[in-house]
Amino acid sequence: MTGDCEAADVSGAHGTVDSPSTMQGLTSSEVAERVAQGRVNINTELKTKSVKQLVLDNLLTLFNLINLVLALLVIIAGSFKNLTFLAIVVLNTGIGIVQALRSKRMVDKLTLLATKKATALRDGVEVELDLDDIVIDEVVKLGRGDQVPADAVVIRGEAQVNESLLTGESNLIKKAPGSELMSGSFLDSGLVYARVVHVGAENYVAKINNEAKYVKKVNSEILNTLNLIVKFASVIMVPLGIALFISSVSESYAVWEATSTDPSVGMFSWMFSGPEAWGAVSAAILSTVGALLGMIPQGLVLLTSSVLAISTIRLARRNVLAQQLYCIETLARVDVLCLDKTGTITSGRMEVEGSYPLPIEGPAADIALPAEVALVDFALANIARATSEDANETCKALLDRYEVSNVPISVPVRVVPFSSAKKWSGAVFAEGAFVMGAAQFVLDHETFQQVEDRVAELASTCRVLVVALVDGFDEDGNMVGAARPLGFVTIRDEIRTSAAETIGYFNEQGVILNVISGDDPRTVSSIAKVVGIPGADAFVDATTLDTPGKIDAAIDRYHVFGRVTPQQKRELVQALQRRGHTVAMTGDGVNDVLALKEADCSVAMAAGSDAARNVAELVLVDNDFASMPAVVAEGRRSINNLQRSAALFLTKTLFSMGLAAICIAFPPYPFQPIQMTLINFFCIGYPGFVLGLEANRARVEGSFLVNVVKRAFPASVSVIVGACLCMLASSLLAFDVSTLSTMCLVSTASVGCCLIWRISQPFTIVRALLFASIIGGLATGIIGFPDFFSIAHMGWGLAMLLAVISLACCAVFFQLARLMDSRAPRTTRLASGFGRGVRVSLGRKGSKRRVSSTGSSARRAVNAMRARIKRQPDQTMDADNAAVAPASMRSFDEPSVNTDPAVDAPQARDTKSGDRRVAPSTGHGVDGSGARSVRTVTKSTGGITMRMSRRPRARSRGNGESRDG
Template sequence: MDSTNADNPFDERGLSFAEVEERISAGKVNVNTELKTKSVRELVIENVCTLFNLINVVLAVLVIITGAWKNLTFLGIVFLNTAIGIIQALRSKHMVDKLTLLASKKAVAVRDGSLVELDLDQIVLDDAIRLGRGDQIPADAVVLEGECHVNESLLTGESNPIHKRPGDELMSGSFIDAGLVVARVVHVGADNYVARINNEAKYVKKVNSEIMNALNAIVRFASVLMVPLGLALFIASARTSFTAWCDLAPDSSATVVSWIASGEAQAALSSATLSTVGALLGMIPQGLVLLTSSVLAIATIRLARRKVLAQQLYCIETLARVDVLCLDKTGTITSGHMEVEGTYVALRDGSVARSGADEDRAGAISYRREDAEELDRALSGIARATSADANETCTALLHHFADAPHVPSAVRAIAFSSAKKWSGAVLACADGEASYVMGAAQFVLGREDFQLFEASVNRLASSCRVLVVARVDGFTDEGDIVGDARPIGFVTIRDEIRPSAAETIGYFREQGVTLNVISGDDPRTVSSIARVVGIPGAEAFVDATTLDTPAKLDAAVDRYHVFGRVTPQQKRELVVALQRRGHTVAMTGDGVNDVLALKEADCSVA
């Protein structure tokens, strides 16, 4: 624990050091020690103590009894197979144990009125923690002071920032997009939301491999036949040796006792044992087992060279059998960043015209070029003016107007306010200064103007976040708007689609793989993006909040390919429902809301 050497700007004084010690003694610390993976000892025993190994060890013991050490070379295959299995199991354990969804390593808490820097495992229940833009929330908490916007996409798949005020809950694993708050920790360790999801996923799932199942079935079948067949072969071989000895011995001494006494029996029994073991070894597909493990190991190495890490050998075979692929949207089809979808000039009749694209039937541009140029100047100017504390929207605008030839300089910047829902700037233009605001239409425009453009805003909002750009008379010293806001246009912001997404989707369609998009985001947004990348049936979608019974969820699986507002538990249930229908399901995702489905799927790509 280190002091930040900074004054506490908040009214909250936090816990006293005596209260902290009391909670540490009670074990109310932000440490999650529960792991559901097997120990190294258990994994080694599990891979060593197999039916395949048992059969080979029994045969090896019989060979050792005969003293024919050179005939033990078949054990090399056993050692190689066992080594490959142990190595892969330990790698799998290592990867699962490392699974953590909290990336932050430090947190700032208020204790005895002072700000102190803590490791995550030093946070205790009821600690008051300070959270600012860019911070990841280390434990479930409730806002005490201040306001902020939280990005919960890692947890819920919902890409829009969520406004949090005093009394609102902050979920561990999410990030602060904007604002500064002090929050009281309400859960620590295994009680945290992110820890509960983690622990549900921290188990080593049994591999469902047809190749492995077939090999195990062959070994089981062979083991059943080996005992009677081995005894029969041994007795037949020993009897043949005894009969041959009797043909050479005098009739009076041709007895089993005399055969044993003559010393011929030991050599004959050793020979019978070796011949029996040799025959039985042919019943075990040792070469096939080794060949399968070797081929899959080579495939894993080749994938690693392409920066693909296979957690288990047999997942490569499972991927080849996949007939349904479930995709998350945020971070999978999209990059996780925002981009400008388009700018729209506001027309007097309440409609909008896409800047640079819309033309009427006569071929004439349906808006004044001066209006489009003013809209671009306002957007680029506001983005540049507020770039010191750029959120995802501002970053998208900066990228969109990076090559703009004339970006006006800002005389004054009005930072985004979660209470006002807009940002603004006073820009230096050729004909003097001009003041503009950009924000949510219902908060910026007057009632009449908003009603005039409401239908256009709703149409654009079906797939994007919509912000209005308006001209105002100026700003007060407190940063409030002077005069009425006069709309000049709108800008639409959407999730940035990965450049390779459409090509990848096309490949899976050619392979006959059914594609489902299951996301925590708005179903309209998910459907729009799914249509862009070419998901079949993307125009039909369902809001998973309406799937409140197993029957409804089962019916939706058969009808839809786009699911929005899906919880982590529902994602897993969708995968299970597809598996019940006989499908081999692959799941891709990158967030906490995908973890449960990733673990349940036959093949998972994280």
């Protein structure tokens, strides 16, 4: 696919090729007329958000609104010391704004590095213009290295154009008078004058950018969990808060009414009747705010922002710019990584793969050279040096190859530069006249037939040039005499030195790797094989994928896609997402923008287009793909630590909701806001931050919300039990509200310490010191600052009662925790996140309880099941085989995906055993194209069903294990 095919239609009235003798450019009056008509090349590039927009995005959130309303209520109550919770709101908002502004500054600096000037002809004189000043019909002058500022048609000269940022094709495309130039492409060699035919939004680049101008929803499980909690809390806070306030005020009013001599005063009038009544109202407001504050996971929001912000700082030291905090988490969860070839796997430059001498006969054999220097290398090195003044990418690759070598330097007598028409370049030296170029253009028909098979063999993976000896050149630069081949040189895209190692890392992590490129599929396949992409032997030409059904079928069978348009890249990402995959996309060009915007996590190279950088969530500042594993490691650390710490914060949310509901019927709410501050710091915030910043590279396992709730639920129930016991004691022993809140504070702190003890296992020195400091801090706050934290003085009797209640709460907590651990979830991924390979599904016939796992966890599960089978020798066993469509990260108890996305593969049920099996999908299986398949074996014993499945081996690690598992 050439760039001309990709470009928008630029023919028509403005596409006429002018005669060079009449080419003068626009006059000043013509320019003014076009400016007045608005036919100017207005900049339509995707830009970063403005400072104002970034600030507003972080300020105007539901979380901030809820806290602001609660703060106003506290101010109305006149208790300013209870406004300390606003510090969390300010810190959280500040972190978000600072991170967003930092990312914006970095991206804007990268954008400024690009040249924004163009040379145009006006009134027959060359002038330098800003890109925004170019008008329709402008005649622009473009030379080697210049970027085409707007869609244009060549009217004079010839050039080789690099359109890789637009199409993904690394091959240079010849442009002659009448050829179309797409905005955003670069001239590799040559000099042309071109007439601008599209400006502003009509440019090819602008049309792609416009398709990407939509708000992308952040796909983050942590963020979605936080939003879910905040939204749920906001829904129930209003009715609960009103009911709790009315209940508290009603109780105080009932006490007043019992002693009042004026029964005609209603509750509303009484609330404003005097200082005593207002004191009761203020107390009700504070207790209600204390209850509502507990429902909002303030600290968890701040902790998440802080942990991810620290991760972005760490990544910045590795030259990785995170433009969005939660993208670090998303990359750690991806199970499919789509790679663009040019600029990601390859550097965008060319390199010499090798030189291949041919047997030398005749005059060539008489050329005197050092014994270790082949004549083909001598010719290549010296032709490259002779033509270096107008060096294209091929010439640069040769210069790099022979920069440090023992090839003797020869002074050229005459140089014939490369010509797009001739397809070769040459030079005359004292040793002879040599040419280098495409074999079909250098050799005559008979000679070419003799080497055609060798050329075809080398051309399967690289671009091939022939080096030949000729008698000389005539005055017009044509070859004299028949060219006698000396050998070949193969040129290919320069593969990044870190590409193979990085791709190997993702292979080991079980991530499905797809290469999606606009280049020739054979070229893409050869490079994919070099860097170790599994299934790289099979490839597909995307020009054949002209329907959504074909795209869906191809995404299940192939991992290498060539000649892919920007729209098809987006469709491929969408097809993967429809299958439940979390997809990351890397790219650097305008042709990658649509896919980058669609992907769950997008990664761009800093050296790529402005549009790609601006839409990407991660930017590799040093253009080094090797930084990706570091991002994954940071994501794992953040997710795993936040899962542990979030249990502390969610505990408060759950018990606050439960207590608020109970206290509507049995007021008052037993906590004051200042007491919740003590709990928030020592039992939640402080340990949460310490545990949240620990090193942790374990694979991400299971659902974030499920994992957190499993840890938080026992603690929240225990706190509610303790509060209810304290409230019962209060009603029986008739002690005051201050004593009740103190007892609830101590019992809650006891449960909090138990939870911290549990999630800190196994203990380390840091965790032991953390636990000791928490005990010391709580004791200091309760004993040392009783007035500040509204702590009531208690006698020995109440103290003993409090100790019994606290011990009972701890016993309830540990019993519930053991119960939660012993219950098998309905669907549990023992080794999810990254990872595929051996997958085991365990469950009882006729039930829905199953465990799905991969890797070593699966093997342990199998061994445990085998041991159980041995203990039941009287049972029978049957085995069945079934082919299952490969779907990474999906339990095999789920239906396989058919090539038609709207139709799931049917499921068959064994009526005798009741065992459900997955029917094979028509879009999958093992064939000669290298498609993956899965073999599943089902065994049943004693009512226990065991399914084991393994994908075929990819590359061996050397220890007998496949990279795929």
